[in-house]
Amino acid sequence: MSENLARHFLLRDDVTFLNHGSFGACPRPVFETYQQFQLELEGEPVEFLGRRLHELLRVPREALAAELNCGSEDIVGVLNATTGLNIVIQSLGLKPGDQILTTDHEYSALEKTWDYICRRTGAEVVVAKVPMPLTTEAQFTDTVIAGMTERTRVLFLSHITSPTALLFPIERAITEARSRGIFSVIDGAHTPGHIPLDLTALGADFYSGNCHKWMMSPKGSAFLHARPEVQGLLNPLVISHGWTKQSREPGAKGAFGNSPFIDEIEIQGTRDPAAWLTVPAAIAFRRDNDWWAIADHCRALAQETARRLGELTGLSPLSAPEFSAPQMVAMPIPECDTAAVHAALFERYGIEIPVFKWQETCIARLSVQGYNSAPQMDKFLAALSELLELGTRQRAAQG
Structure with a gap:
């Protein structure tokens, strides 16, 4: 489904765009x-x-x-x-x-x-x-x-x-x-x-x-x-x-x-x-493409990605699922130089996603829209895991 929907958008092929929330993306x-x-x-x-x-x-x-x-x-x-x-x-x-x-x-x-x-x-x-x-x-x-x-x-x-x-x-x-x-x-x-x-x-x-x-x-x-x-x-x-x-x-x-x-x-x-x-x-x-049904799929993909990242980091979510925006989720990540991580995700992996510090919490804010896919979520989690050495941290936490 996501591959078919992606063809309706004008986003660059060389960028994994996970930041619909900032400015949106307009269908062709x-x-x-x-x-x-x-x-x-x-x-x-x-x-x-x-x-x-x-x-x-x-x-x-x-x-x-x-x-x-x-x-x-x-x-x-x-x-x-x-x-x-x-x-x-x-x-x-x-x-x-x-x-x-x-x-x-x-x-x-x-x-x-x-x-x-x-x-x-x-x-x-x-x-x-x-x-x-x-x-x-x-x-x-x-x-x-x-x-x-x-x-x-x-x-x-x-x-x-x-x-x-x-x-x-x-x-x-x-x-x-x-x-x-x-x-x-x-x-x-x-x-x-x-x-x-x-x-x-x-x-x-x-x-x-x-x-x-x-x-x-x-x-x-x-x-x-x-x-x-x-x-x-x-x-x-x-x-x-x-x-x-x-x-x-x-x-x-x-x-x-x-x-x-x-x-x-x-x-x-x-x-x-x-x-x-x-x-x-x-x-x-939106009406012609039954976008509310697509939004339901996006919500499930966003929440699943947040759950997987939480398992890697061991950090609790900011809210119960019903109080998370359906297609956008702010995911806590370990303490880091958020500006450097943001830049590395884009420059090394071609992933566009906000990474910032809110109050005392480092956050990666994921947006999932109809042009996104499960393989893109896998790519993001792998890239962030590599940058933050999440696998090493998880093994250390497990003893």
Whole structure:
């Protein structure tokens, strides 16, 4: 199966690509649709951007809204999840004494965003340390709720964490935040296409996710979702033709007839919208190839590889399997120079995989996508065993 699927992708033959989680990989049919939009744009830029764009942009909004079970007026395309979350974070009007409650598993770019906002506003970040290994929902949720105070203004959580590849059970924490008048802001960078996602049922105030990762659209396609009740709080990062003076008045429409939330964020100067326009093609590719069934196979392969590595290292996993991202697992490895191991895996073995240190744990973060195979997992385990002398360590541990 993996060999047949690999032919749909544009990845280099000389690289064993085990890092779908960082930037994704776009299937050839979807990429060809992307290029066709670009050719249409360059063939008649004024027609494409001046007369057709607003109708073109409506199509991916509607397709994604159907996929994620939300209103098409409540979701808007952005460049990436970091951009979407910056729109939210920089719009919330925080003030001295306000607290942002988050965890110690967040993506570094967003940690920096919160640091920037706190420097400007006098607000402060409160970090809840998630007990590890993560084995129960209550273990996570009770820890988060215990960190809420009368000063907590924002709950900021990753749905799937970047450094530790954990699937956080965020539902109950979001509900509790709502009951206390706390805004819930969710980093869903790794979530769309990775797990089934129902934004209406989840009920987060703000949710931003990437389409270019596990949904497999081209880079530069992501979304911001906001509940209708909170959309009026948001300001675009760039003021352009989508903005109107009346946009904050009740019942106001944006400059192009959509909600101000859509028009102000969607229209921010001249850009190439082709990646976002390709989202319906990515959804269709997944549907036509029964990708949720493929994802189940990938999950089994990821967990099996993690189990095998754990047997070699003797190190415990970061979580129970149900709290690991389905197709991505952060695997503890023995203490080492992670930068050197990362470089050696690529330069000597042609294996692309993140190897880094998170807190006091050295980690190799494995992603398994439909183009990967069991022989590639064997190759990775053999290469890492050689670099870290895992066989020698195991024999020494056994006496």
